Amino acid sequence: MAKIVVAQEQKDSFESSLFADVFQLRYEAFVNRLNWEVVADNGRERDCFDDLQPYHIAIKDDEGRVQGCWRALPTLGSYMLKDVFPVMLQGESVPRHRQVWEISRLVVRKGAAKPTHGCIGDISVDLVLSFRDFALKHGIRSYVTVTTLAGERLLKMLGVRLRRLGAGKVIQVGIEKTVALWIDVNDIPEIKKN
Template sequence: MIFVIDSLNKHEYPALLNDMFRLRKRVFADRLGWDVRVSNGMEKDKFDDLDPAHVISVDDSGEVVGCMRLLQTTGPHMLADIFGELLDGEAPLRSATVWEATRFCVDTERLTRGSERNSISYVTSEVMIGAFEFAMAAGITDAVAVIDPVMDRVLKRSGNAPYGYLGSPKPMGKVTALAALMDCSEARIQSIRDYAGIRHDVTLPQRVIA
């Protein structure tokens, strides 16, 4: 099930947010070895202080198993301020109808392989559906994300292929990074649903998780 937590309701979900930041630490700091800021067992950066929306997948036992961060491009965001060299000198996107998607991850230690409900594939699709549905409801038309070639292949395989790219791929640390564009549309959501076999509403009536 998907929870979307933003500036309007984050006071209701402090424990859920902390669990999400702990998952990010396990993935980005421990597993991937990124140079990220970790404090009290949680990974947070300066963009988390800008009131983004967090799309969080929770399994049946209440554990956070996946997440994504959505941030407006009208202000500071990672493509403009961290990965600007990908743009080959072009100005960064600045639009009230374009959001940046970052910090996507799933709990590969807890989740299984395959397509069942508690699988990496299912949770990946659930987070994507939740993010696009939330974005569309907010009037967002497009999303941009800095991804690597592995994630690019995952998106293409799961019915969520980017429709274009900004700038050109560049080496970033141990991987190649590219800025991908995706439209927030019913057609894209349906394509992901068809791939994952998800027919139900992924964002259920929300409740406080203590």
Template sequence: MQILTVSPDRYVEHSNLLKQMHRLRATIFSERLEWDVTITDAGERDEYDNLDPTYILAVTAEAKVVGCARLLPALGPTMLERTFPQLLATGSLNVSARMVESSRFCVDTTLPAGRGGGQLHLATLTMFAGIIKWSMANGYDEIVTATDLRFERILNRAGWPMKRLGDPVAIGNTVAVAGTLPANRESFERVCPHGYRSITIEDYSRQTRSAA
């Protein structure tokens, strides 16, 4: 398993990976979690996918997307301020240029391999490490996100606790909470699984061409 980043200039070239990502999001958010999200034949997507985000993907050796997250600069429109302001104690973010918003994080934890001894799934830890590493490499030291209490507990178990920005609020069939996460070397080393690998899209392209 490896981490890939897909920036806007690579959307067309790697459309197959993004199609898998949208289908995975539909499976997780609509079918498993039963969230009120928009589903089309192409999968799950929303207005924030139109803002040229960078996608972090966890991809298996068989080129299957098993984890994803969407990253957007917090200086621009954010899901927290536009869609879930009720999760913020002040109703708005104290935004800085070093803050990035992560949204639509999900992982296919039904994979037969990747979990053992009650530990978190390998794909989950790989995604955490990938998000932190990309954030640091792009000048961000703080990640803001909206999630639920279940996922907040997962973050705590991983050793990457979230600092809440407000009280939990019932939204639909879940209890949501907003918070910030540090993007630094210490956090990366705590969550990084053994054998973690992150490669560039260019390397991935050469890899897949060689496999063909």
């Protein structure tokens, strides 16, 4: 049975092993598997946005190992779309509101998921469900995110209504074709797992 854990690094020191697992999983996915050009050290991927006390939402298996995760940052300060990928806004104003947060660094451990919603794995479904739960607990109305076309397709397959920001064009970022998305929390369905 998967367990969802929500923690902030500075506040939840009791979860220090969680953060080590999250950064290691991100390294495995973004450096080893996807070959992205990201900051990595000692088998862990951690960037400057992790210094801003974001929330890390993780799914742990029965043995306590992180199988999937994502990071949440409010748009009132620095965040990836605004500070790293502003070109993705394509003319739209920079989102900045206490009820609008950014989803970033979403990852699922390769080979860990079991199909549950058509061809989509259970961990991906649980992560998307956690968007809604996290938002309701933190007064979040909408999310923004920069994601790959595959990430956008997964969200649509799960019934999440979303819109591309700005002109909505696909932009090549490194080796990935990417889009910036706006997701209203009310447009995240309560997904039924098979």
